[in-house]
Amino acid sequence: MHCLEPSEAALRPLVAGIVAQHGGDASRMLQILRDIQSLAGWISPVAVDVLSAELAVPRTKIEGVAGFYSFLSLQPRGRYRILFSDNITDRMLGSTALMARLCNSLWVEQGKTSEEGLVSIDTTSCTGLCDQGPALLVNNRAMGRLTAERIDQIAELVRSEVAVDAWPDEFFIIDDNVQRADILLAADFQPGAALQAARQRAHAAGEGMMASNTRSWREGLPAGLGGPAAMLDEIKRANLRGRGGAGFTTGLKWEACRNAPLPAGQQRIVVCNADEGEPGTFKDRVLLTRQADLVFEGMTVAAYAVGATRGFVYLRGEYAYLRPQLETVLARRRQDKLLGRDILGILGADFDIEIHLGAGAYVCGEESALIESLEGKRGTPRNRPPFPVTNGYLDQPTIVNNVETFAAAALIALHGGDWYAAIGTRHSAGSKLLSVAGDCARPGIYEYPFGVSIRQVLDACGTTKVQAVQVSGPSGICVAPDEFDRVIAFEDIPTAGAFTIFDSTRDMFEVARNYVHFFQHESCGFCTPCRVGTSLLKNLMDKLARGCGSPYDFAEIEKLNQLLQSMSHCGLGHTACNPVLDTIAKFRPAYEARMMQRDFTPAFDLDQALSQARQMTGRDDAAAHLQSEQGGAV
Amino acid sequence: MNPTFELDGQAISFAEGQTILQAATTAGVYIPHLCYHPEFKPHGSCKLCTVKVNGRQTAACTMRAALGMKVESNCEEINAERRALTQMLFVEGNHFCPSCEKSGHCQLQATAYHLGMMSPHYDHFFPNRAVDASHPEFLLDFNRCILCSLCVRASRDVDGKNVFALSGRGIKTHLIVNARSGRLADTDFAATDKAAAVCPVGVILPKRQGFAVPIGERPYDKVAIGAATTVRAEEEAS
Numbered sequence: 076m077h078c079l080e081p082s083e084a085a086l087r088p089l090v091a092g093i094v095a096q097h098g099g100d101a102s103r104m105l106q107i108l109r110d111i112q113s114l115a116g117w118i119s120p121v122a123v124d125v126l127s128a129e130l131a132v133p134r135t136k137i138e139g140v141a142g143f144y145s146f147l148s149l150q151p152r153g154r155y156r157i158l159f160s161d162n163i164t165d166r167m168l169g170s171t172a173l174m175a176r177l178c179n180s181l182w183v184e185q186g187k188t189s190e191e192g193l194v195s196i197d198t199t200s201c202t203g204l205c206d207q208g209p210a211l212l213v214n215n216r217a218m219g220r221l222t223a224e225r226i227d228q229i230a231e232l233v234r235s236e237v238a239v240d241a242w243p244d245e246f247f248i249i250d251d252n253v254q255r256a257d258i259l260l261a262a263d264f265q266p267g268a269a270l271q272a273a274r275q276r277a278h279a280a281g282e283g284m285m286a287s288n289t290r291s292w293r294e295g296l297p298a299g300l301g302g303p304a305a306m307l308d309e310i311k312r313a314n315l316r317g318r319g320g321a322g323f324t325t326g327l328k329w330e331a332c333r334n335a336p337l338p339a340g341q342q343r344i345v346v347c348n349a350d351e352g353e354p355g356t357f358k359d360r361v362l363l364t365r366q367a368d369l370v371f372e373g374m375t376v377a378a379y380a381v382g383a384t385r386g387f388v389y390l391r392g393e394y395a396y397l398r399p400q401l402e403t404v405l406a407r408r409r410q411d412k413l414l415g416r417d418i419l420g421i422l423g424a425d426f427d428i429e430i431h432l433g434a435g436a437y438v439c440g441e442e443s444a445l446i447e448s449l450e451g452k453r454g455t456p457r458n459r460p461p462f463p464v465t466n467g468y469l470d471q472p473t474i475v476n477n478v479e480t481f482a483a484a485a486l487i488a489l490h491g492g493d494w495y496a497a498i499g500t501r502h503s504a505g506s507k508l509l510s511v512a513g514d515c516a517r518p519g520i521y522e523y524p525f526g527v528s529i530r531q532v533l534d535a536c537g538t539t540k541v542q543a544v545q546v547s548g549p550s551g552i553c554v555a556p557d558e559f560d561r562v563i564a565f566e567d568i569p570t571a572g573a574f575t576i577f578d579s580t581r582d583m584f585e586v587a588r589n590y591v592h593f594f595q596h597e598s599c600g601f602c603t604p605c606r607v608g609t610s611l612l613k614n615l616m617d618k619l620a621r622g623c624g625s626p627y628d629f630a631e632i633e634k635l636n637q638l639l640q641s642m643s644h645c646g647l648g649h650t651a652c653n654p655v656l657d658t659i660a661k662f663r664p665a666y667e668a669r670m671m672q673r674d675f676t677p678a679f680d681l682d683q684a685l686s687q688a689r690q691m692t693g694r695d696d697a698a699a700h701l702q703s704e705q706g707g708a709v
Numbered sequence: 710m711n712p713t714f715e716l717d718g719q720a721i722s723f724a725e726g727q728t729i730l731q732a733a734t735t736a737g738v739y740i741p742h743l744c745y746h747p748e749f750k751p752h753g754s755c756k757l758c759t760v761k762v763n764g765r766q767t768a769a770c771t772m773r774a775a776l777g778m779k780v781e782s783n784c785e786e787i788n789a790e791r792r793a794l795t796q797m798l799f800v801e802g803n804h805f806c807p808s809c810e811k812s813g814h815c816q817l818q819a820t821a822y823h824l825g826m827m828s829p830h831y832d833h834f835f836p837n838r839a840v841d842a843s844h845p846e847f848l849l850d851f852n853r854c855i856l857c858s859l860c861v862r863a864s865r866d867v868d869g870k871n872v873f874a875l876s877g878r879g880i881k882t883h884l885i886v887n888a889r890s891g892r893l894a895d896t897d898f899a900a901t902d903k904a905a906a907v908c909p910v911g912v913i914l915p916k917r918q919g920f921a922v923p924i925g926e927r928p929y930d931k932v933a934i935g936a937a938t939t940v941r942a943e944e945e946a947s
Contacts, residue, residue, distance in 0.1 A: 120889050135874030135887040142876030142885075436878070453875070458753045458771045600856070600875075600882035601754050607797035610880045611831055638793055641766045642756045 081114060083121050089114055090125040101130045102469065104140050104451030108147055109392075109432055116156060116214075117148040143453040143599075145199060145435030146215075146392045153188045153195035155233045160210040162201035162354045163589040164512045164575060170209035173226050174198070180230040194233050200437055200593055201354035202393045205512035205575070206252045206519045214239050215395050218246050247396075251361045252519025255535065257506045258498065259366065259482050260522050266368045267413050269376055269488035273306050274419065276491075306380040307333065310484060312492030314504040319348055319440070319477035320547060320571035321646075325484070328474055331464040333381040335472035343383035344473040345374050345426075347481055348445060350391045352437035353548035354593055355573030358508035359478040361520050363390075363397055366482055367404040371428060373481030375414065376488045378426040381474060386428040389445050392435050401430055437597035441645050442475040444599065455601045456645040479508055479572075499525030503564040511536050513576035521574075523563065530559040532574060540579040543662065548573040549590035550650035553583075553657035583662040584669055588616045590654035598647060605648030608639045612652065619669045623680075626670070629659070714778035723774040730758055730769040733782075739935040740782050741791055741820050743798075743909055744857035745770040749866065752858055755798075757791050757820065792824040800831045801880070803838070803852035804910075810919035811911030813927025817855060819934035838883070843894035846916055853911045854884050860913060864904035872898045884912070 081089060093110045097103040107130075111122050118141050127134045141147045159165070159174045174185065178196050183189040186197050204210035207219035213229070216239060225246070232242055253260055311326030332343060347370065351359040363370060374386050390398065405428055408414040418424040431449055433439050439448045443457035446468050467473020476484075483505055487495045496504045503525035509532060512518045516537030523532070529544055544554045546563070547570035554561065554568065561567050577586060595609040612635050615628050636652035643649050659666055682701040689699050711722035716733055723732035728751060733740050744755040753771040760769045761781040769782070781787065798804075798817060806812050841849040856875060861884075864872040872893075876885045888895035898904070905913060924930070 124889065133871035133874075133887050134889065135871050135876075135885055138885055139874040139876045143878045145878075453878075458751070458768075596879065598879040600877070600879040602756050603754070603794050603797055603855075604756055606856075606880055606882065607801045610801075610834070611797070614832065634793070638790055642759050642790060642794065644753065644756070 086114070086119070086121055087125050090122050091129055094126065094129040099130060101132050102451045104130075104132075104137070105144070105434060105448060106431060106451070108137070108141055108144075109434055112147055113215075115151075116154060117151050119151070123149075140451065140453055143436065144392075144433075147434050151188065151192060153183075153193055154236075155194040155239070156212075156214055157194065157196045157229075157233075158199035158202075158212045159196070160200075160202040160204065160208060160212075161198035161589075161593075162205055162208070163586050164205040164355065165201075165208040165210060166585075166589065167513065167581065168209045170221070173209055173221050173223065176223060177226050177230055180227065181233060193236070199393075199435065200352065200597060201356075203351055203357040203360050203391075204249065205355050205357055205510065207250055208512075212393065213242075215392070216247055217249060217393065217396055219249060249360075249364075249396075250519075251364055253361060253365070253522075254511070254517050254519040255521040255523065257522040257524060258486060259362070259369070259479070259506055259508065260520070262366065262369060262486060264366065264369050264372075264485070264489075266372065266408060266411060267419070269372045269485040270379070270413065270419055272490075273302070273376060273379065273488045274421075276305055276309070303333070303380050303382060306376060306488065309487055309492040310380065313483075313487045313495035314492075314502075315480065315483055315487060315495065316503070316565060317477055318479035318483070318507070318571070320353070320550070320569065322565045322569050325476065325480055328464060328476070329377060329381050331462075332383075332472045332474045335465040337382075337472060341471045342385055343378075343381055344468045344471055345377045345381070345383045345386040346442075346445065346449065346468065346473060346475040347374055347386070347388040347428075347478055348440065348442065348475050349394070349478050350389050350433050350437075350440040350445060351394070351478070352391055352440045352597075353550065353571050353573055354590070355510060355512060355545065355548045355575040356571060357510045357512075358520055358572045360394055360397065362478050362482055362508065363394070363401060367401055368408070369482040369485045370478055371404065371408060371481075372413070373483070373485035373488075374428060375418065375426055376484050377474060377476070377481065379424070381472075383474075384425050384427075386426060387449055387468070388428060388430045389439070389449060390430055390432050391439075392433045395432055398430055398432065405430075436599075437593075438599045438645070438647055441647065444645070445475060446473060453599075455599050477571075500562075500564050500566070502566045507563055507570065508572055509563070509570070509574040510572045511574045511576070514538065514541070514578035514581070515576050525564045526562050528560050528562045529554055529568070532563075533559065533576065536576070538576055538578070541576055542579045542581060543577045543583060543586075545575040545577070545586070545654075546570050546573065548575070549593055549654050550646065551653070553654065553661060555661045582665055583658045584619070584665040587654040587658040588620060591616045591651070594647065594651040598651070602642070602644035602648065604639050604642040605644065605651065608635050608643075608648065609651050611635060612639075612655065616655070619666065621680075622669060624666075624670045629666075632656075632659070712776040714774050714776065714780060716780045717783050721774075727774050728770055729760060729762070729772050729774050729778075729780055732774045733769065738782075740769050741823060741935075742770060743816055743820065743855060744859065746859050746862075746907060746909075749859065749862045752862070755794070755855065755857055757794055759787065759790065761787065788824055792821075792826050793830070795821045795824055795826050796828075796830045798855050799826075799829045800833045801836070802854060803833075803835065809853070809911050810914060811853070813924055813930045814922075815911055815929070816909035816934065817853075819929040822929075823933060823935050834880075841886070841891075841893050843892040844898065845894070846900045847893060847898065847905060848914045848916055849884075849886070849893055850912055850914065851884060855910055856882055856884070857909060859907040859909065860884070860904045863907045864898075864902065867903040870897055870902065870904070872896045872902070872904055 097107050123134050123137050181194050188195040202210050204219040209221040210219045315325040316322045416425050436454045439445045439454040441456050444454040448454040463473045499505050506522050506524050509521045511521050546568050591613050595613040598605045598609045600606040639648045713720040713722045721732050721736045740758050742758040744752045751770040753768045758769040759766050838851040860873045864870045872887050877883045886893050886896050
């Protein structure tokens with residue numbers, strides 16, 4: 076939205092109104108801050124004052140939260156806030172030049188706000204439009220397929236201060252690009268069918284479906300209550316494993332939550348992790364666009380199985396534009412008695428789903444960080460144990476599963492565990508959505524049963540001279556041609572869904588460097604090894620890029636990797652070195668081309684250090700340059 | 710008799726619910742740490758106290774001791790990694806020991822000595838952080854902050870004030886104070902606060918006392934940080 080900043084007097088009631096809309100609940104801090112930010116594009120000191128008074132929380136807490144998330148700002152920014160997606164796929168499609176073009180055209184430096192407060196332009200982590208890049212976000216609205224012409228149109232609209240809502244609709248068209256559909260994407264699903272099937276299955280067992288919210292064996296199940304337990308059995312029989320990347324057995328997670336003691340006044344919680352932040356991944360965007368009912372029904376099935384009464388979808392801030400259509404689906408499901416009180420008319424079967432938005436923090440995809448964020452805090456991963464299944468959202472038993480996991484759970488409820496287990500491989504049941512992007516003729520979503528080989532996918536999407544495939548994003552693995560017969564499965568190459576293709580024209584060193592910059596930007600800063608280590612790694616890669624690298628730097632990278640893996644607090648730090656180590660192992664020539672020096676060379680460059688002085692004095696003659704030790708001006 | 714676990718070959722007894730670090734400290738065995746303080750809930754962020762438990766690395770300050778655990782701590786492999794973490798903390802901020810009034814009383818400096826850190830090793834980041842001298846009695850020198858959050862916890866949990874918090878993310882994480890001006894003088898911070906006395910490095914400093922105790926006669930000048938644990942445990946035992 077494009078709006079002028081309200082005056083201090085006008086801001087006070089607006090902020091108070093937002094707090095009231097959220098019930099004055101401080102655990103909704105992140106949602107409140109998002110709303111306040113949308114008033115004026117930033118969170119002003121006055122807004123923090125009002126918020127602090129209204130919520131009775133110290134301003135340190137508010138500023139601590141606001142300062143954590145990329146999409147929140149405690150400094151004024153432009154009325155038009157333009158963020159270019161900075162995934163390697165965007166860069167391969169020319170995003171760097173397009174951003175420079177827009178900056179030049181609007182007379183603004185990257186990362187700064189133009190003097191009259193009109194516009195700010197910067198980069199952001201992958202926005203999940205890799206199949207239709209280069210992409211950007213303008214005031215939270217997503218745009219893909221950028222061209223020089225489109226950039227010039229945007230510049231003109233900004234200059235003439237046309238509100239973003241009045242920009243041509245075609246700018247904002249997002250394609251699903253489903254190239255291959257299998258059980259999930261091709262499912263012709265009738266809302267409620269999976270819940271009905273679960274109910275019938277319970278009836279067939281002579282047990283009758285009962286309300287789930289009061290049931291867990293610790294609390295003393297009444298005799299004959301088999302509905303939820305039968306559902307859990309189907310999930311286990313299906314051999315369903317989490318689709319977020321880690322592949323934890325879903326049945327075990329649900330059972331642990333179901334069996335967790337529930338103190339009085341608490342409830343069990345079901346959380347759908349739609350914080351799809353891994354660069355190169357966009358399958359949850361398509362799943363939520365095409366099969367929202369399947370996902371919500373899967374969550375409801377989970378609630379029934381574990382005995383939960385409250386559900387959340389944690390939707391990444393980059394996907395905020397999906398929210399209206401998702402709210403519509405939720406409203407319809409409430410109307411159809413598939414959500415809310417007495418679901419399917421069963422007394423006491425209560426469960427509802429609320430959408431919470433993230434605000435630009437990859438680390439919130441980690442389940443305990445996600446829960447912190449849901450509670451309105453900084454998205455810092457928790458110390459574990461205890462685990463979320465016993466002590467999750469507001470210390471209550473909580474399951475967090477990926478969007479795709481819930482969609483699969485709905486199908487399992489509908490067709491049964493045996494049906495599902497028969498699809499895929501022995502250790503990896505079911506199908507997997509792959510987000511295919513990069514150098515190929517037909518990027519988009521490919522749904523395959525587990526066990527599909529890298530080569531099969533490459534053949535299907537139209538590729539030539541493929542040099543490498545990055546599977547599961549920067550934290551995944553880089554696969555070289557001699558490994559293309561390996562398969563997508565938990566027992567071989569597990570993946571959260573990214574499948575990024577690089578042909579022989581690409582520089583794998585630059586790919587790794589882009590990923591390293593990503594991890595440095597997204598490190599939460601909680602633990603020393605990741606906070607400092609990712610910055611050191613970034614500096615080393617930049618040093619190599621400048622041609623100052625030496626074998627010494629290689630050794631340093633290896634040492635850092637070991638340290639990050641052994642000492643980091645969470646998976647982000649554990650995997651931050653993966654792209655570098657993989658590419659060093661498999662594409663060493665790309666690095667050797669950067670290694671100009673065989674012995675140690677200091678990163679500090681005397682002549683470069685004088686560049687500011689040259690700029691200030693307007694000189695660029697020979698006497699204003701120092702000769703480098705390698706001979707010749709730099 | 711209390712159950713025991715094995716720490717570097719030595720049997721350490723522990724009480725139910727104690728962490729590895731707590732049990733080790735009680736037994737007079739030092740495990741390096743910076744963000745841990747016995748009076749506060751463990752934070753687990755500095756990672757200096759990382760040990761190997763049954764072959765897997767984990768923070769000793771958050772890991773509960775369990776019967777028969779095999780814990781490795783004081784070995785070259787782990788100490789080398791701890792040394793690297795200490796070096797990271799040095800280059801991330803601006804730590805100039807010779808001119809720092811906390812020298813000799815600084816846990817970061819003492820830990821670096823303990824671990825045999827001879828140089829910062831990595832390139833310095835030289836961040837630009839302003840000093841806050843607004844408060845009449847206390848000075849905040851953010852250049853030395855290691856983000857241990859002890860002042861945050863002390864102010865929140867003991868003083869009930871929330872004077873301090875962490876804001877920002879990643880390498881830009883930084884300490885903030887509870888005032889619209891961002892100045893300590895405009896908060897309700899008091900010299901008697903617990904938060905005034907917990908900083909393990911030289912961020913929160915009382916004014917006009919900098920060199921009241923001469924360098925050479927300060928706590929860690931006399932007793933090295935590792936040895937201090939042993940001394941304390943002996944005092945407690947006697």
